[in-house]
Structures are given as structure tokens and as C-alpha cells.
Amino acid sequence: MSEARQPIPRDELLTRSNKAFFEQWAIDVNRDPEAVPLSEIDPGHPDLFEARTELPYFERLRREDPVHFVEKSMFGPYWAVTKYDDIVHVDSHHELFSSDSRLGGINLGGIADPNPDPQFHLPMFIMEDPPKHDDQRKVVAPMFTPRHLQTLEALIRDRAGNILDNLPRNEEFNWVREVSVELTGQMLATLFDIPQEDRGKLIHWSDTTQNIGNPEFFETVEEGFQELWKCWAYFAQVWEERKAQKEPGNDLISMLVHGESTKNMPPNEYLGNILLLIVGGNDTTRNSISGGVLALNQFQDQYDKLRRNPSLVTSMVPEIIRWQSPVAHMARTALADTELGGKQIKQGDRLAMWYISGNRDADAIENADQFIIDRANPRKHVAFGFGIHRCLGNRLGEMQLKIIWEEILKRFDKIEVVGDPVYLRSSFIRGIRELPVRIAG
Amino acid sequence: MTKIQFVEFNGTVHAVDAANGQSVMQSAIDNGVPGIDADCGGQCSCATCHVIVDDAWMKVVGKPGDREEEMLDLNPERHANSRLSCQIPVRNELDGLIVNLPEFQM
Numbered sequence: 001m002s003e004a005r006q007p008i009p010r011d012e013l014l015t016r017s018n019k020a021f022f023e024q025w026a027i028d029v030n031r032d033p034e035a036v037p038l039s040e041i042d043p044g045h046p047d048l049f050e051a052r053t054e055l056p057y058f059e060r061l062r063r064e065d066p067v068h069f070v071e072k073s074m075f076g077p078y079w080a081v082t083k084y085d086d087i088v089h090v091d092s093h094h095e096l097f098s099s100d101s102r103l104g105g106i107n108l109g110g111i112a113d114p115n116p117d118p119q120f121h122l123p124m125f126i127m128e129d130p131p132k133h134d135d136q137r138k139v140v141a142p143m144f145t146p147r148h149l150q151t152l153e154a155l156i157r158d159r160a161g162n163i164l165d166n167l168p169r170n171e172e173f174n175w176v177r178e179v180s181v182e183l184t185g186q187m188l189a190t191l192f193d194i195p196q197e198d199r200g201k202l203i204h205w206s207d208t209t210q211n212i213g214n215p216e217f218f219e220t221v222e223e224g225f226q227e228l229w230k231c232w233a234y235f236a237q238v239w240e241e242r243k244a245q246k247e248p249g250n251d252l253i254s255m256l257v258h259g260e261s262t263k264n265m266p267p268n269e270y271l272g273n274i275l276l277l278i279v280g281g282n283d284t285t286r287n288s289i290s291g292g293v294l295a296l297n298q299f300q301d302q303y304d305k306l307r308r309n310p311s312l313v314t315s316m317v318p319e320i321i322r323w324q325s326p327v328a329h330m331a332r333t334a335l336a337d338t339e340l341g342g343k344q345i346k347q348g349d350r351l352a353m354w355y356i357s358g359n360r361d362a363d364a365i366e367n368a369d370q371f372i373i374d375r376a377n378p379r380k381h382v383a384f385g386f387g388i389h390r391c392l393g394n395r396l397g398e399m400q401l402k403i404i405w406e407e408i409l410k411r412f413d414k415i416e417v418v419g420d421p422v423y424l425r426s427s428f429i430r431g432i433r434e435l436p437v438r439i440a441g
Numbered sequence: 442m443t444k445i446q447f448v449e450f451n452g453t454v455h456a457v458d459a460a461n462g463q464s465v466m467q468s469a470i471d472n473g474v475p476g477i478d479a480d481c482g483g484q485c486s487c488a489t490c491h492v493i494v495d496d497a498w499m500k501v502v503g504k505p506g507d508r509e510e511e512m513l514d515l516n517p518e519r520h521a522n523s524r525l526s527c528q529i530p531v532r533n534e535l536d537g538l539i540v541n542l543p544e545f546q547m
Contacts, residue, residue: 092486092508134515142517146545379480386486388511395547 013111014120014222019215022047025074033057038065042073043080043427044108044352049328050425058082058357067341075108078331078350079343082357084364084382086341090332090353091386094129097332097351099389101127104333106389107428108352109213112333120225122272126280126389132261136273137392139259140252143191146395152190156400159186160407167439172418175435180289183404187396188281193251194238205231206282209275210429231278232271239270252277283429284326285397289404290421290432291324292316297417299371306373310409316373317401322381323371325356328430330385356430358382412439443536447474447492450544459531465540466490466527476542483527488512489546494522495539502529502538516547 029051033041041057048054061068061082068080081087090097104110105127113121125136142148163182167173185199192202205228211217212224235253242254256262256273265273296303306312329352334345345351359381360368366375384391391397408415418438424431442458447469449455459468469477469490478489485508494502499522505513509528513519526540 088481088484088486092481092484130511134511137515138517141515145517145547147518379478380482384480384487386481386484388515390487 010111010113010117010120014225015220017215018213018218018220021074021213022215029053033060038068039071041068042070043068043082043354043357044070044073044075044078044329046074046425046427049427049430050423052421052423054328054356054427055360058354058360062357062361067343069343073108076350078108078352079340079345081340081351081353082361083341084358084361087353087355087358087382088386090340090351091330091382091389094388096335096338098129098335099127099133099330099332100129103348104331104350106330106332108329108331108350109428110331118266118268119229120222121268122228122275123269124272124276126276127272130388133388135261136259137388139262140255140277141392143252143255144393144396149396149399152187152396153399153403155190156183156187157403157407159183160400160404164404164407164411169439169441172436172438175293175415175437176286176290176432177434179404180286183289183400184282184286187285187400188278191252191277191281192238193249193253198234201231201234202278203282205275206278209279210283210424210426210431214425216425228271228275231274232267235270235274236267279429280391280393281396283431284391284393285400287326287424287429287431288321288324288397288401290435291326292320292401292405293415293437294417294421294432294435295320295323295371297415302371302373303414306409307413310406312373313402313405313409315375315378316405317398318378318381319371319373319375320401321383321397322359322365322378325359325381325383325430327383327385328356328427329354330389353382353385355382355385412441415439443531443533443538445531445535446537446539447476448539448541449476450542459535461531461533463531464527465492465529465531465535465538466525468531469526474542476546477526478546479527481527485509485512485525485528488516488525490526491516491519491543491546492524492526492540493520493543494524495541496522498535498538498540501534518543518545518547 027045029047033056043057066083070078070080099106102114104112125133185203188202189196189199208227212221218224238253242257248254248258331352334347334349336347338345362368384394416438419436421432422434424433445457445459447455455474457468457472466479480489481487505524509525513523
């Protein structure tokens with residue numbers, strides 16, 4: 001075991017300075033990716049994503065070293081899996097590639113620890129293997145069936161219309177804040193059946209989860225956890241209310257209260273699953289809503305095509321999701337020695353499936369580096385993942401995107417991007433924090 | 442050629458001639474049968490080619506394999522005769538097969 005593979009003591013992870021840690025791993029985000037020695041390439045550095053200079057690194061890895069060993073990174077060593085077919089293979093073989101948080105979980109920041117401290121370890125079903133994953137997922141799955149989502153469609157359309165009708169005209173504003181965050185925040189409050197005025201709390205806890213190691217938000221990871229436990233305190237009260245109801249409610253918390261595999265969860269597991277549902281329902285759709293506006297501004301011919309034929313929204317929605325790839329990667333831990341793309345993966349090795357890269361893989365997707373709203377086979381993308389962990393809310397995300405675009409096209413000739421976007425400093429959620437736009441009228 | 446009938450949720454019947462060796466899913470896609478997404482392209486990894494096999498045909502078609510069962514098991518709307526059509530190879534014994542399409546793919 002090389003030095004880089006030694007686990008970092010948990011105390012150090014929690015209390016080290018986020019700022020000093022980022023400084024220690026600082027890179028020049030504007031280097032020429034072709035000039036960097038292959039052995040030094042780490043496409044997962046969050047600063048590349050913040051600078052939006054990550055894509056050429058993936059392009060090079062797909063070409064030169066599709067299953068690439070990253071020896072040194074701020075997350076420790078890992079395999080970068082960059083080709084579409086290899087990603088599908090890893091995603092589909094959960095018996096070989098584990099999601100278990102005790103082994104490191106599903107994002108590169110995860111730390112292996114067989115006996116974690118419950119105060120700083122938040123189990124959630126996305127970070128479990130079967131049978132627990134399956135049992136807990138099934139508890140909330142009925143919320144996300146297309147049959148049930150039909151009952152929410154009119155409500156979402158009504159809200160989308162309201163948000164759009166109240167936007168400023170002829171002046172610059174942040175599309176992310178005014179539209180993307182609003183629509184998904186209102187949706188979340190509905191799924192949890194909590195007061196709409198509390199939706200800002202959900203958005204705050206979602207942002208906290210994504211930025212727990214970000215020095216702009218918290219000095220240390222420990223400080224971030226303190227903020228997250230406030231989320232538990234809020235939802236502990238909701239739990240008691242729902243438990244006391246005579247008729248079980250139709251909301252996510254009631255489902256957890258009455259689910260066989262979820263009704264006796266310890267506090268850290270309740271908090272973990274709440275955060276999973278918040279982040280899953282917030283960041284992904286939010287960033288796809290923002291990413292679509294940006295993409296249509298970057299590919300004006302596609303925007304023209306859409307205006308001429310609004311029915312293309314149906315095929316544009318999966319294309320937006322592919323193009324944005326709001327979950328940039330999912331990580332796994334190898335449970336046994338295996339081979340992948342000609343490389344020998346050892347038991348215990350960490351792997352990152354780079355969905356953002358698979359979705360730009362020209363061997364799987366024609367003209368993958370072009371945003372094309374009327375593709376022949378737009379649903380062919382890896383953005384939702386595959387196998388048993390495939391995105392549970394995929395149809396809800398698609399429905400929100402479809403509705404917001406249908407309502408936009410009824411109202412505005414054009415949403416014009418008028419300034420540089422600000423991107424999230426994360427290689428897990430591929431996000432847009434600010435998108436300055438202007439709507440004439 | 443093996444004849445397969447796909448019955449949409451609204452009752453519309455699509456009769457297709459399927460080539461032996463391809464999957465039932467692929468025969469639907471090739472013949473433009475609506476209601477099958479097949480997002481993963483036939484790798485038993487997305488469960489969006491869900492079909493419900495006609496009772497009379499279940500014995501011939503057979504039960505899902507382990508990996509397929511895992512995927513089907515996560516669908517709250519699975520039926521006793523649910524199969525993923527990418528996992529059913531077309532063969533002579535299936536001539537005349539009837540499969541029903543669910544109202545929604547998950």
C-alpha cells in the first residue's frame with residue numbers, strides 16, 4: 001500500500017481548515033490539458049469544474065487512457081472511468097462495485113471507515129448495497145412513479161407560470177435564484193408536505209451538503225456538520241407530527257415513518273436519508289433548468305429551432321440532462337479484484353464513473369460535443385446512472401424541465417444570457433450558481 | 442420470422458415480425474412500437490423496456506433471471522408476469538407471443 005492510500009484520520013478530516021486544504025491542492029486551472037503529463041492528470045479537481053475547464057481533460061482521457069489511475073488527488077487515489085460502456089458496466093454490477101458509505105460511498109470525497117462516528121456519518125440508501133438499499137428505496141419509490149407524478153403536473157405548471165410571470169423585464173437578474181431554485185424548492189416542500197415558507201431552509205441544507213468542504217461556506221467540515229444537524233432538528237419535529245396522524249399522509253416523511261425498513265432509523269440515518277431526498281430533488285433539476293438556458297444561448301441555432309417548433313421540448317429535455325450532466329460522477333469501491341478496460345482493479349480500489357465524460361463519448365453518442373435538441377435517440381445518456389441505483393426521481397426531473405420550458409415558450413421570445421455564469425466548486429454536482437439573464441418585453 | 446404482438450395500454454395492437462436471436466425489446470424498437478424506452482440499449486440496467494407477458498405465454502417465455510429480477514423488484518408497479526423485454530431472446534417457440542405494455546415506463 002503506497003503512502004497515498006493510507007486512510008486519513010477522521011479527526012483531521014473534520015477539523016482541518018477547508019481553506020488550507022484547498023490551498024495545499026491548488027492547481028492552475030488554465031493549463032493546457034494536452035501539455036500535462038498523463039500520469040499527473042486528475043480530472044476530478046473541483047477547481048476545474050468551477051473554472052469550467054474540465055471537459056478537455058476528459059476528452060484526452062477518453063482518447064489516451066479511458067480507465068485512468070489518478071495516483072494523487074485531494075480525495076486520495078482513484079480510477080477515473082471515462083467511457084460510456086465502461087460506466088454502464090460498473091454501474092450495472094453492484095455486486096462487484098459497492099456504494100456502501102462505510103467503504104467510501106458514492107462521491108470522491110467519501111472516507112472509508114468501518115466504524116464511523118454517528119455524529120459525522122450519515123447513512124442513506126443511495127450509499128447502501130442490497131438488501132438495505134432496495135428495502136429503503138422501495139419505501140419512497142411510490143412517490144416518483146409516473147402515475148403519481150401525473151397528480152402533481154397541474155400544480156407544477158401553475159407554479160412555473162407564477163414564477164415566470166413575476167420575473168423582472170428589461171433588467172438583469174440571476175436565473176438560478178429566481179427560477180431554478182424557486183421551482184425545485186417549491187416542489188421539495190410539496191413532496192415533504194412542509195409549509196412553502198420553509199423551502200428556503202431545504203435549499204440552505206442542500207447547499208450546505210454540497211459545500212461542506214468549501215472554504216467559502218465553512219471553515220471546517222465539522223462546522224458544516226453542525227449546520228446539517230439543524231436539518232435533523234427540523235425534521236425530527238415533522239416526524240413526530242406525521243407519526244401522530246391518524247391517517248398516514250402521502251408525503252415522503254409519512255412514507256418513512258410507516259416504512260418497515262425506515263420506521264426505526266437512528267437519527268443519523270434519518271438525517272442522511274432526508275438529505276438524500278433534498279439533494280436529489282434540488283441540485284440536479286435546478287442545474288438542468290439553468291444549464292438548458294445556458295446551452296440554448298451557446299447554440300443559438302437550436303434556440304431558433306425550438307422557437308419555430310415548441311413540440312421539440314420533449315426531445316430537448318433528455319438532451320439538456322445529458323448536456324448538463326448535473327451529477328458529474330458517482331463513485332464506487334471494488335469488492336474484489338477485477339479487470340476494467342484492460343486495467344487491473346484491486347479489491348478496495350475506488351472508482352469514479354464520470355457521467356459528464358460518458359455523456360460526451362463520441363463512440364456512444366453521435367456529435368456528442370454538440371447540443372442538439374432533436375436527436376434521434378436523446379434518451380441514450382448516462383446522466384441518471386444505470387442498475388439498481390438509477391435515479392429514482394428521473395421522471396420528476398424530466399417533468400419539471402418539460403413544464404418550465406413549455407411555459408417559457410408561451411411567454412418569452414428569448415431568455416438572453418448577459419454575463420458570465422458562476423459555476424459550483426464541486427466535481428460531484430456539476431452546478432451553476434449564478435446565471436445573469438435579461439428578458440426583453 | 443417470429444410473430445409478436447405488442448398490446449399498448451390503450452389496447453392498440455402492434456403485430457411485428459421479429460428476427461430470431463434479437464431481443465423482444467429490439468424488435469419493438471425496430472418496428473416503431475411506442476411505449477418502450479430502452480434507455481440502456483438492452484443491458485438489463487434501466488428497466489424501461491418493461492412488458493407484461495400474456496398469461497398463456499408465461500410458461501414458454503419463462504421467469505426473469507437474477508439481475509433482471511433485481512431491476513423489476515424495484516418497480517412499485519411490477520406484475521406477476523413482468524419481464525424486461527431486452528432479456529427475452531426471440532426464438533421459434535415464441536411465434537404468436539403476446540406481450541402487454543404498461544401504462545408507464547418508470
